[in-house]
Amino acid sequence: MINHENLKNRIQLYSQTTFGSSFEELLDTEKYVVLSKALMENVLPLWTESRNALAGKRRAFYLSSEYLMGRFLTNNLINMGAKEEVEKLLDEMGIEYDSIEESEEDPALGNGGLGRLAACFLDSAATLGYPLDGYGIRYDFGLFKQKIKDKEQVEEADNWTKFGDPWGIRKVKETVLVAFRGSEIRAVPYDYPVIGYGHKMINTLRLWKAESLEEFDFKAFNDQNYDLAVKAKNDAENIAKVLYPNDSYEEGKKLRLKQQYFFVSASLQDIVRRYKKENNSIEGFADKHAIQLNDTHPAVAIPELMRILTKLEGMEWNSAWKIVKNVFGYTNHTLMAEALEQWPVRYYEELIPQIYEIIQRINYMLLEELAGYGITHDQFHKYEIINNGNIRMAWLSIYGSKSVNGVARLHTDLLINQELRDWYRLYPWKFNNKTNGITQRRWLLQSNPELSSLVSELLGGDEWITDLAKLKELERFAWDEAILERFRGIKQLKKSQLAEYIKYTEGVDIDPGSIYDIQIKRLHEYKRQLLNALHIIHLYFRIKEDPELDIHPRTFIFGAKAAPGYIRAKGIIRLINDIKELVNNDPVVSNRIKVVFVQNYRVSYAEKLFPAADVSEQISTAGKEASGTGNMKFMLNGAPTLGTYDGANIEIVEEAGEENNYIFGLRVEDIKAIGDTYDPKEVYNNNPNLKRALDSLVDGTFKDDTGVYREIYNSLLYGADWHRPDNYYVLKDFEEYRLAQEKIDRDYRNSIEWARKCWLNLVNSGKFSSDRTIEEYSREIWSIEKI
């Protein structure tokens, strides 16, 4: 498919014209840029063809402030079906592909689950042939890079384009202007190809860069006012400068509001402009477009589309509203109250007054509608979009959309029965569930080629790559010991590879014969890394008092970034690193258990961790994790879940069997039932193991010069002024967690039985392909057809 001579010539040409020397002499990062640029030529024809095929068709757009795409090169090569060819070609030139692959900066334009979900969705839509394009922000700096220094998280800027951005095409001609009060900003699009697996369709991810209308004020410069000379430029560029590092905590920063309006306005103007090129009237807009709001971050799209339709297109308010209500869908990704966006009215007035006016009118319309339903004034506060000086973005999103969905069954049930109960009563037809999924292309085919080969061999083909439900046909091999042995061998290999990488990146020696027990996700109290940590402390003391303790060696691996302002989360990172020092440096204990904290957890690190896992830690407080998607990546790579009845864990064990997983702890109904009667001190006083572990936070076991361990200890036993003691039931769930861990320790020793559990997880993971999720969105919300 790829003409070798041609590609080689292009590679040499780009090497010379871009970096001034031959390809062989370039740095790996430069080789990456040159190779990618050269490959673009193989992408363009299909990309153009795919765009042309969209003319007149109904299409969907995904608006998201975050995309965690992961590295492009390998993924694009695999999806183009050209990876082996290119590897061979490089080999002929005496160049190793792997080091080029590893030199690519991992673009971290997202925080966690929400951003990675967006990336999986784009991959699935392009693969299945659905017309779904993404819109977002081309941040100059992605999520901070994390280093651990003296046990603590240190943040560094992530200049992800410093060696170039070969997959992004700057389309200056399609620049649009975005108006804020008193200033206009240029939004310049960068297009990234989203190549479907099998290379049959290429969709587009369009990310906007913020630029200034005026580059430079010459007069100010002449007057030696250098800062002023570039002020307009800096102010404009600051809008897309950096991704806000908060995940599930809303901070209400003006610049963040500017980011939201900036990319939303640019995207909608772009969509409308394209539509008008093909159509002479805007009336039919809703028939041709579905726009999905990835959480409320792009919710300002609702009043912005109203503005465009009424003020620019001259439509009547009511006809415009009909269109708006038929175009948008809203996905909710969290039940955490502190993550629900509310913007102070004064920010809107100050930055985008033209939009605030429209929101006010939408709010009046809502109240009139409520009155029409016979809802009395004293009930209005439950629904008001503008309430108490704030704009409630979730309320705006629900009112202005035709569909509202949660991301796992439990999550949607909780939305309907609790958080959004009042809205559900009003518009039951809007509510629906779309359980999340992940793309098997990146999370199995790419990250675990060895297991992929075994799967293809046993299935006699590779249809599973685009039809994950096929895996179910492999269920019968769960009783074939020869196959289970091969499966075990692959896991062993992935564990050795990870051990080598961890040695290289973290300098820690780990034993591939130990159980790899992995918890990788953002650091948050509700995710309860602390529960895991306390249990390790407990094991430490157990081994100290009984060095002969009969346990299988275990390696506890953590990866997590904390929001820079989240003090307690940072304290937990420090604690884990303190435990790591204590455990790994103890000659008796370190032969039995080890602790690793992988620095700068990100997509490319994740690709090495999931395939090597023996145990998947999914231990959030029941009712708090909307879905989780890491849980699915572990399952797909054959790791049983140690988890609570929360998010998608419930559906995972429903598919794979409870007997093949380790479920423990309080359920949503239990938490409801114990309510205010819960007293963590009682639990603490009655459980010596727990008491000993928890006391270590304050008894000098760890040096606590900042007092953060004392603060964590107090938060569990006494609470804080903003929450009750042990708000996340860490102490309450400790004993059941410990017992579940003991069971894992016993079960793991029967290696065939264990392999069978792992296998049954793998073969039952079909439901969790994002292909399935995208099919559901396409059919039930977007009403789009495959091209």
Ligand code: 26W
């Ligand atoms: C405004 C601050 C902020 C930033 C991000 C608040 C909330 C968010 C996201 C909604 C947090 C998030 O990523 N949620 C995760 O979404 C995943 C994809 O649906 C789910 O699998 C995770 O359970 C959920 O935590």
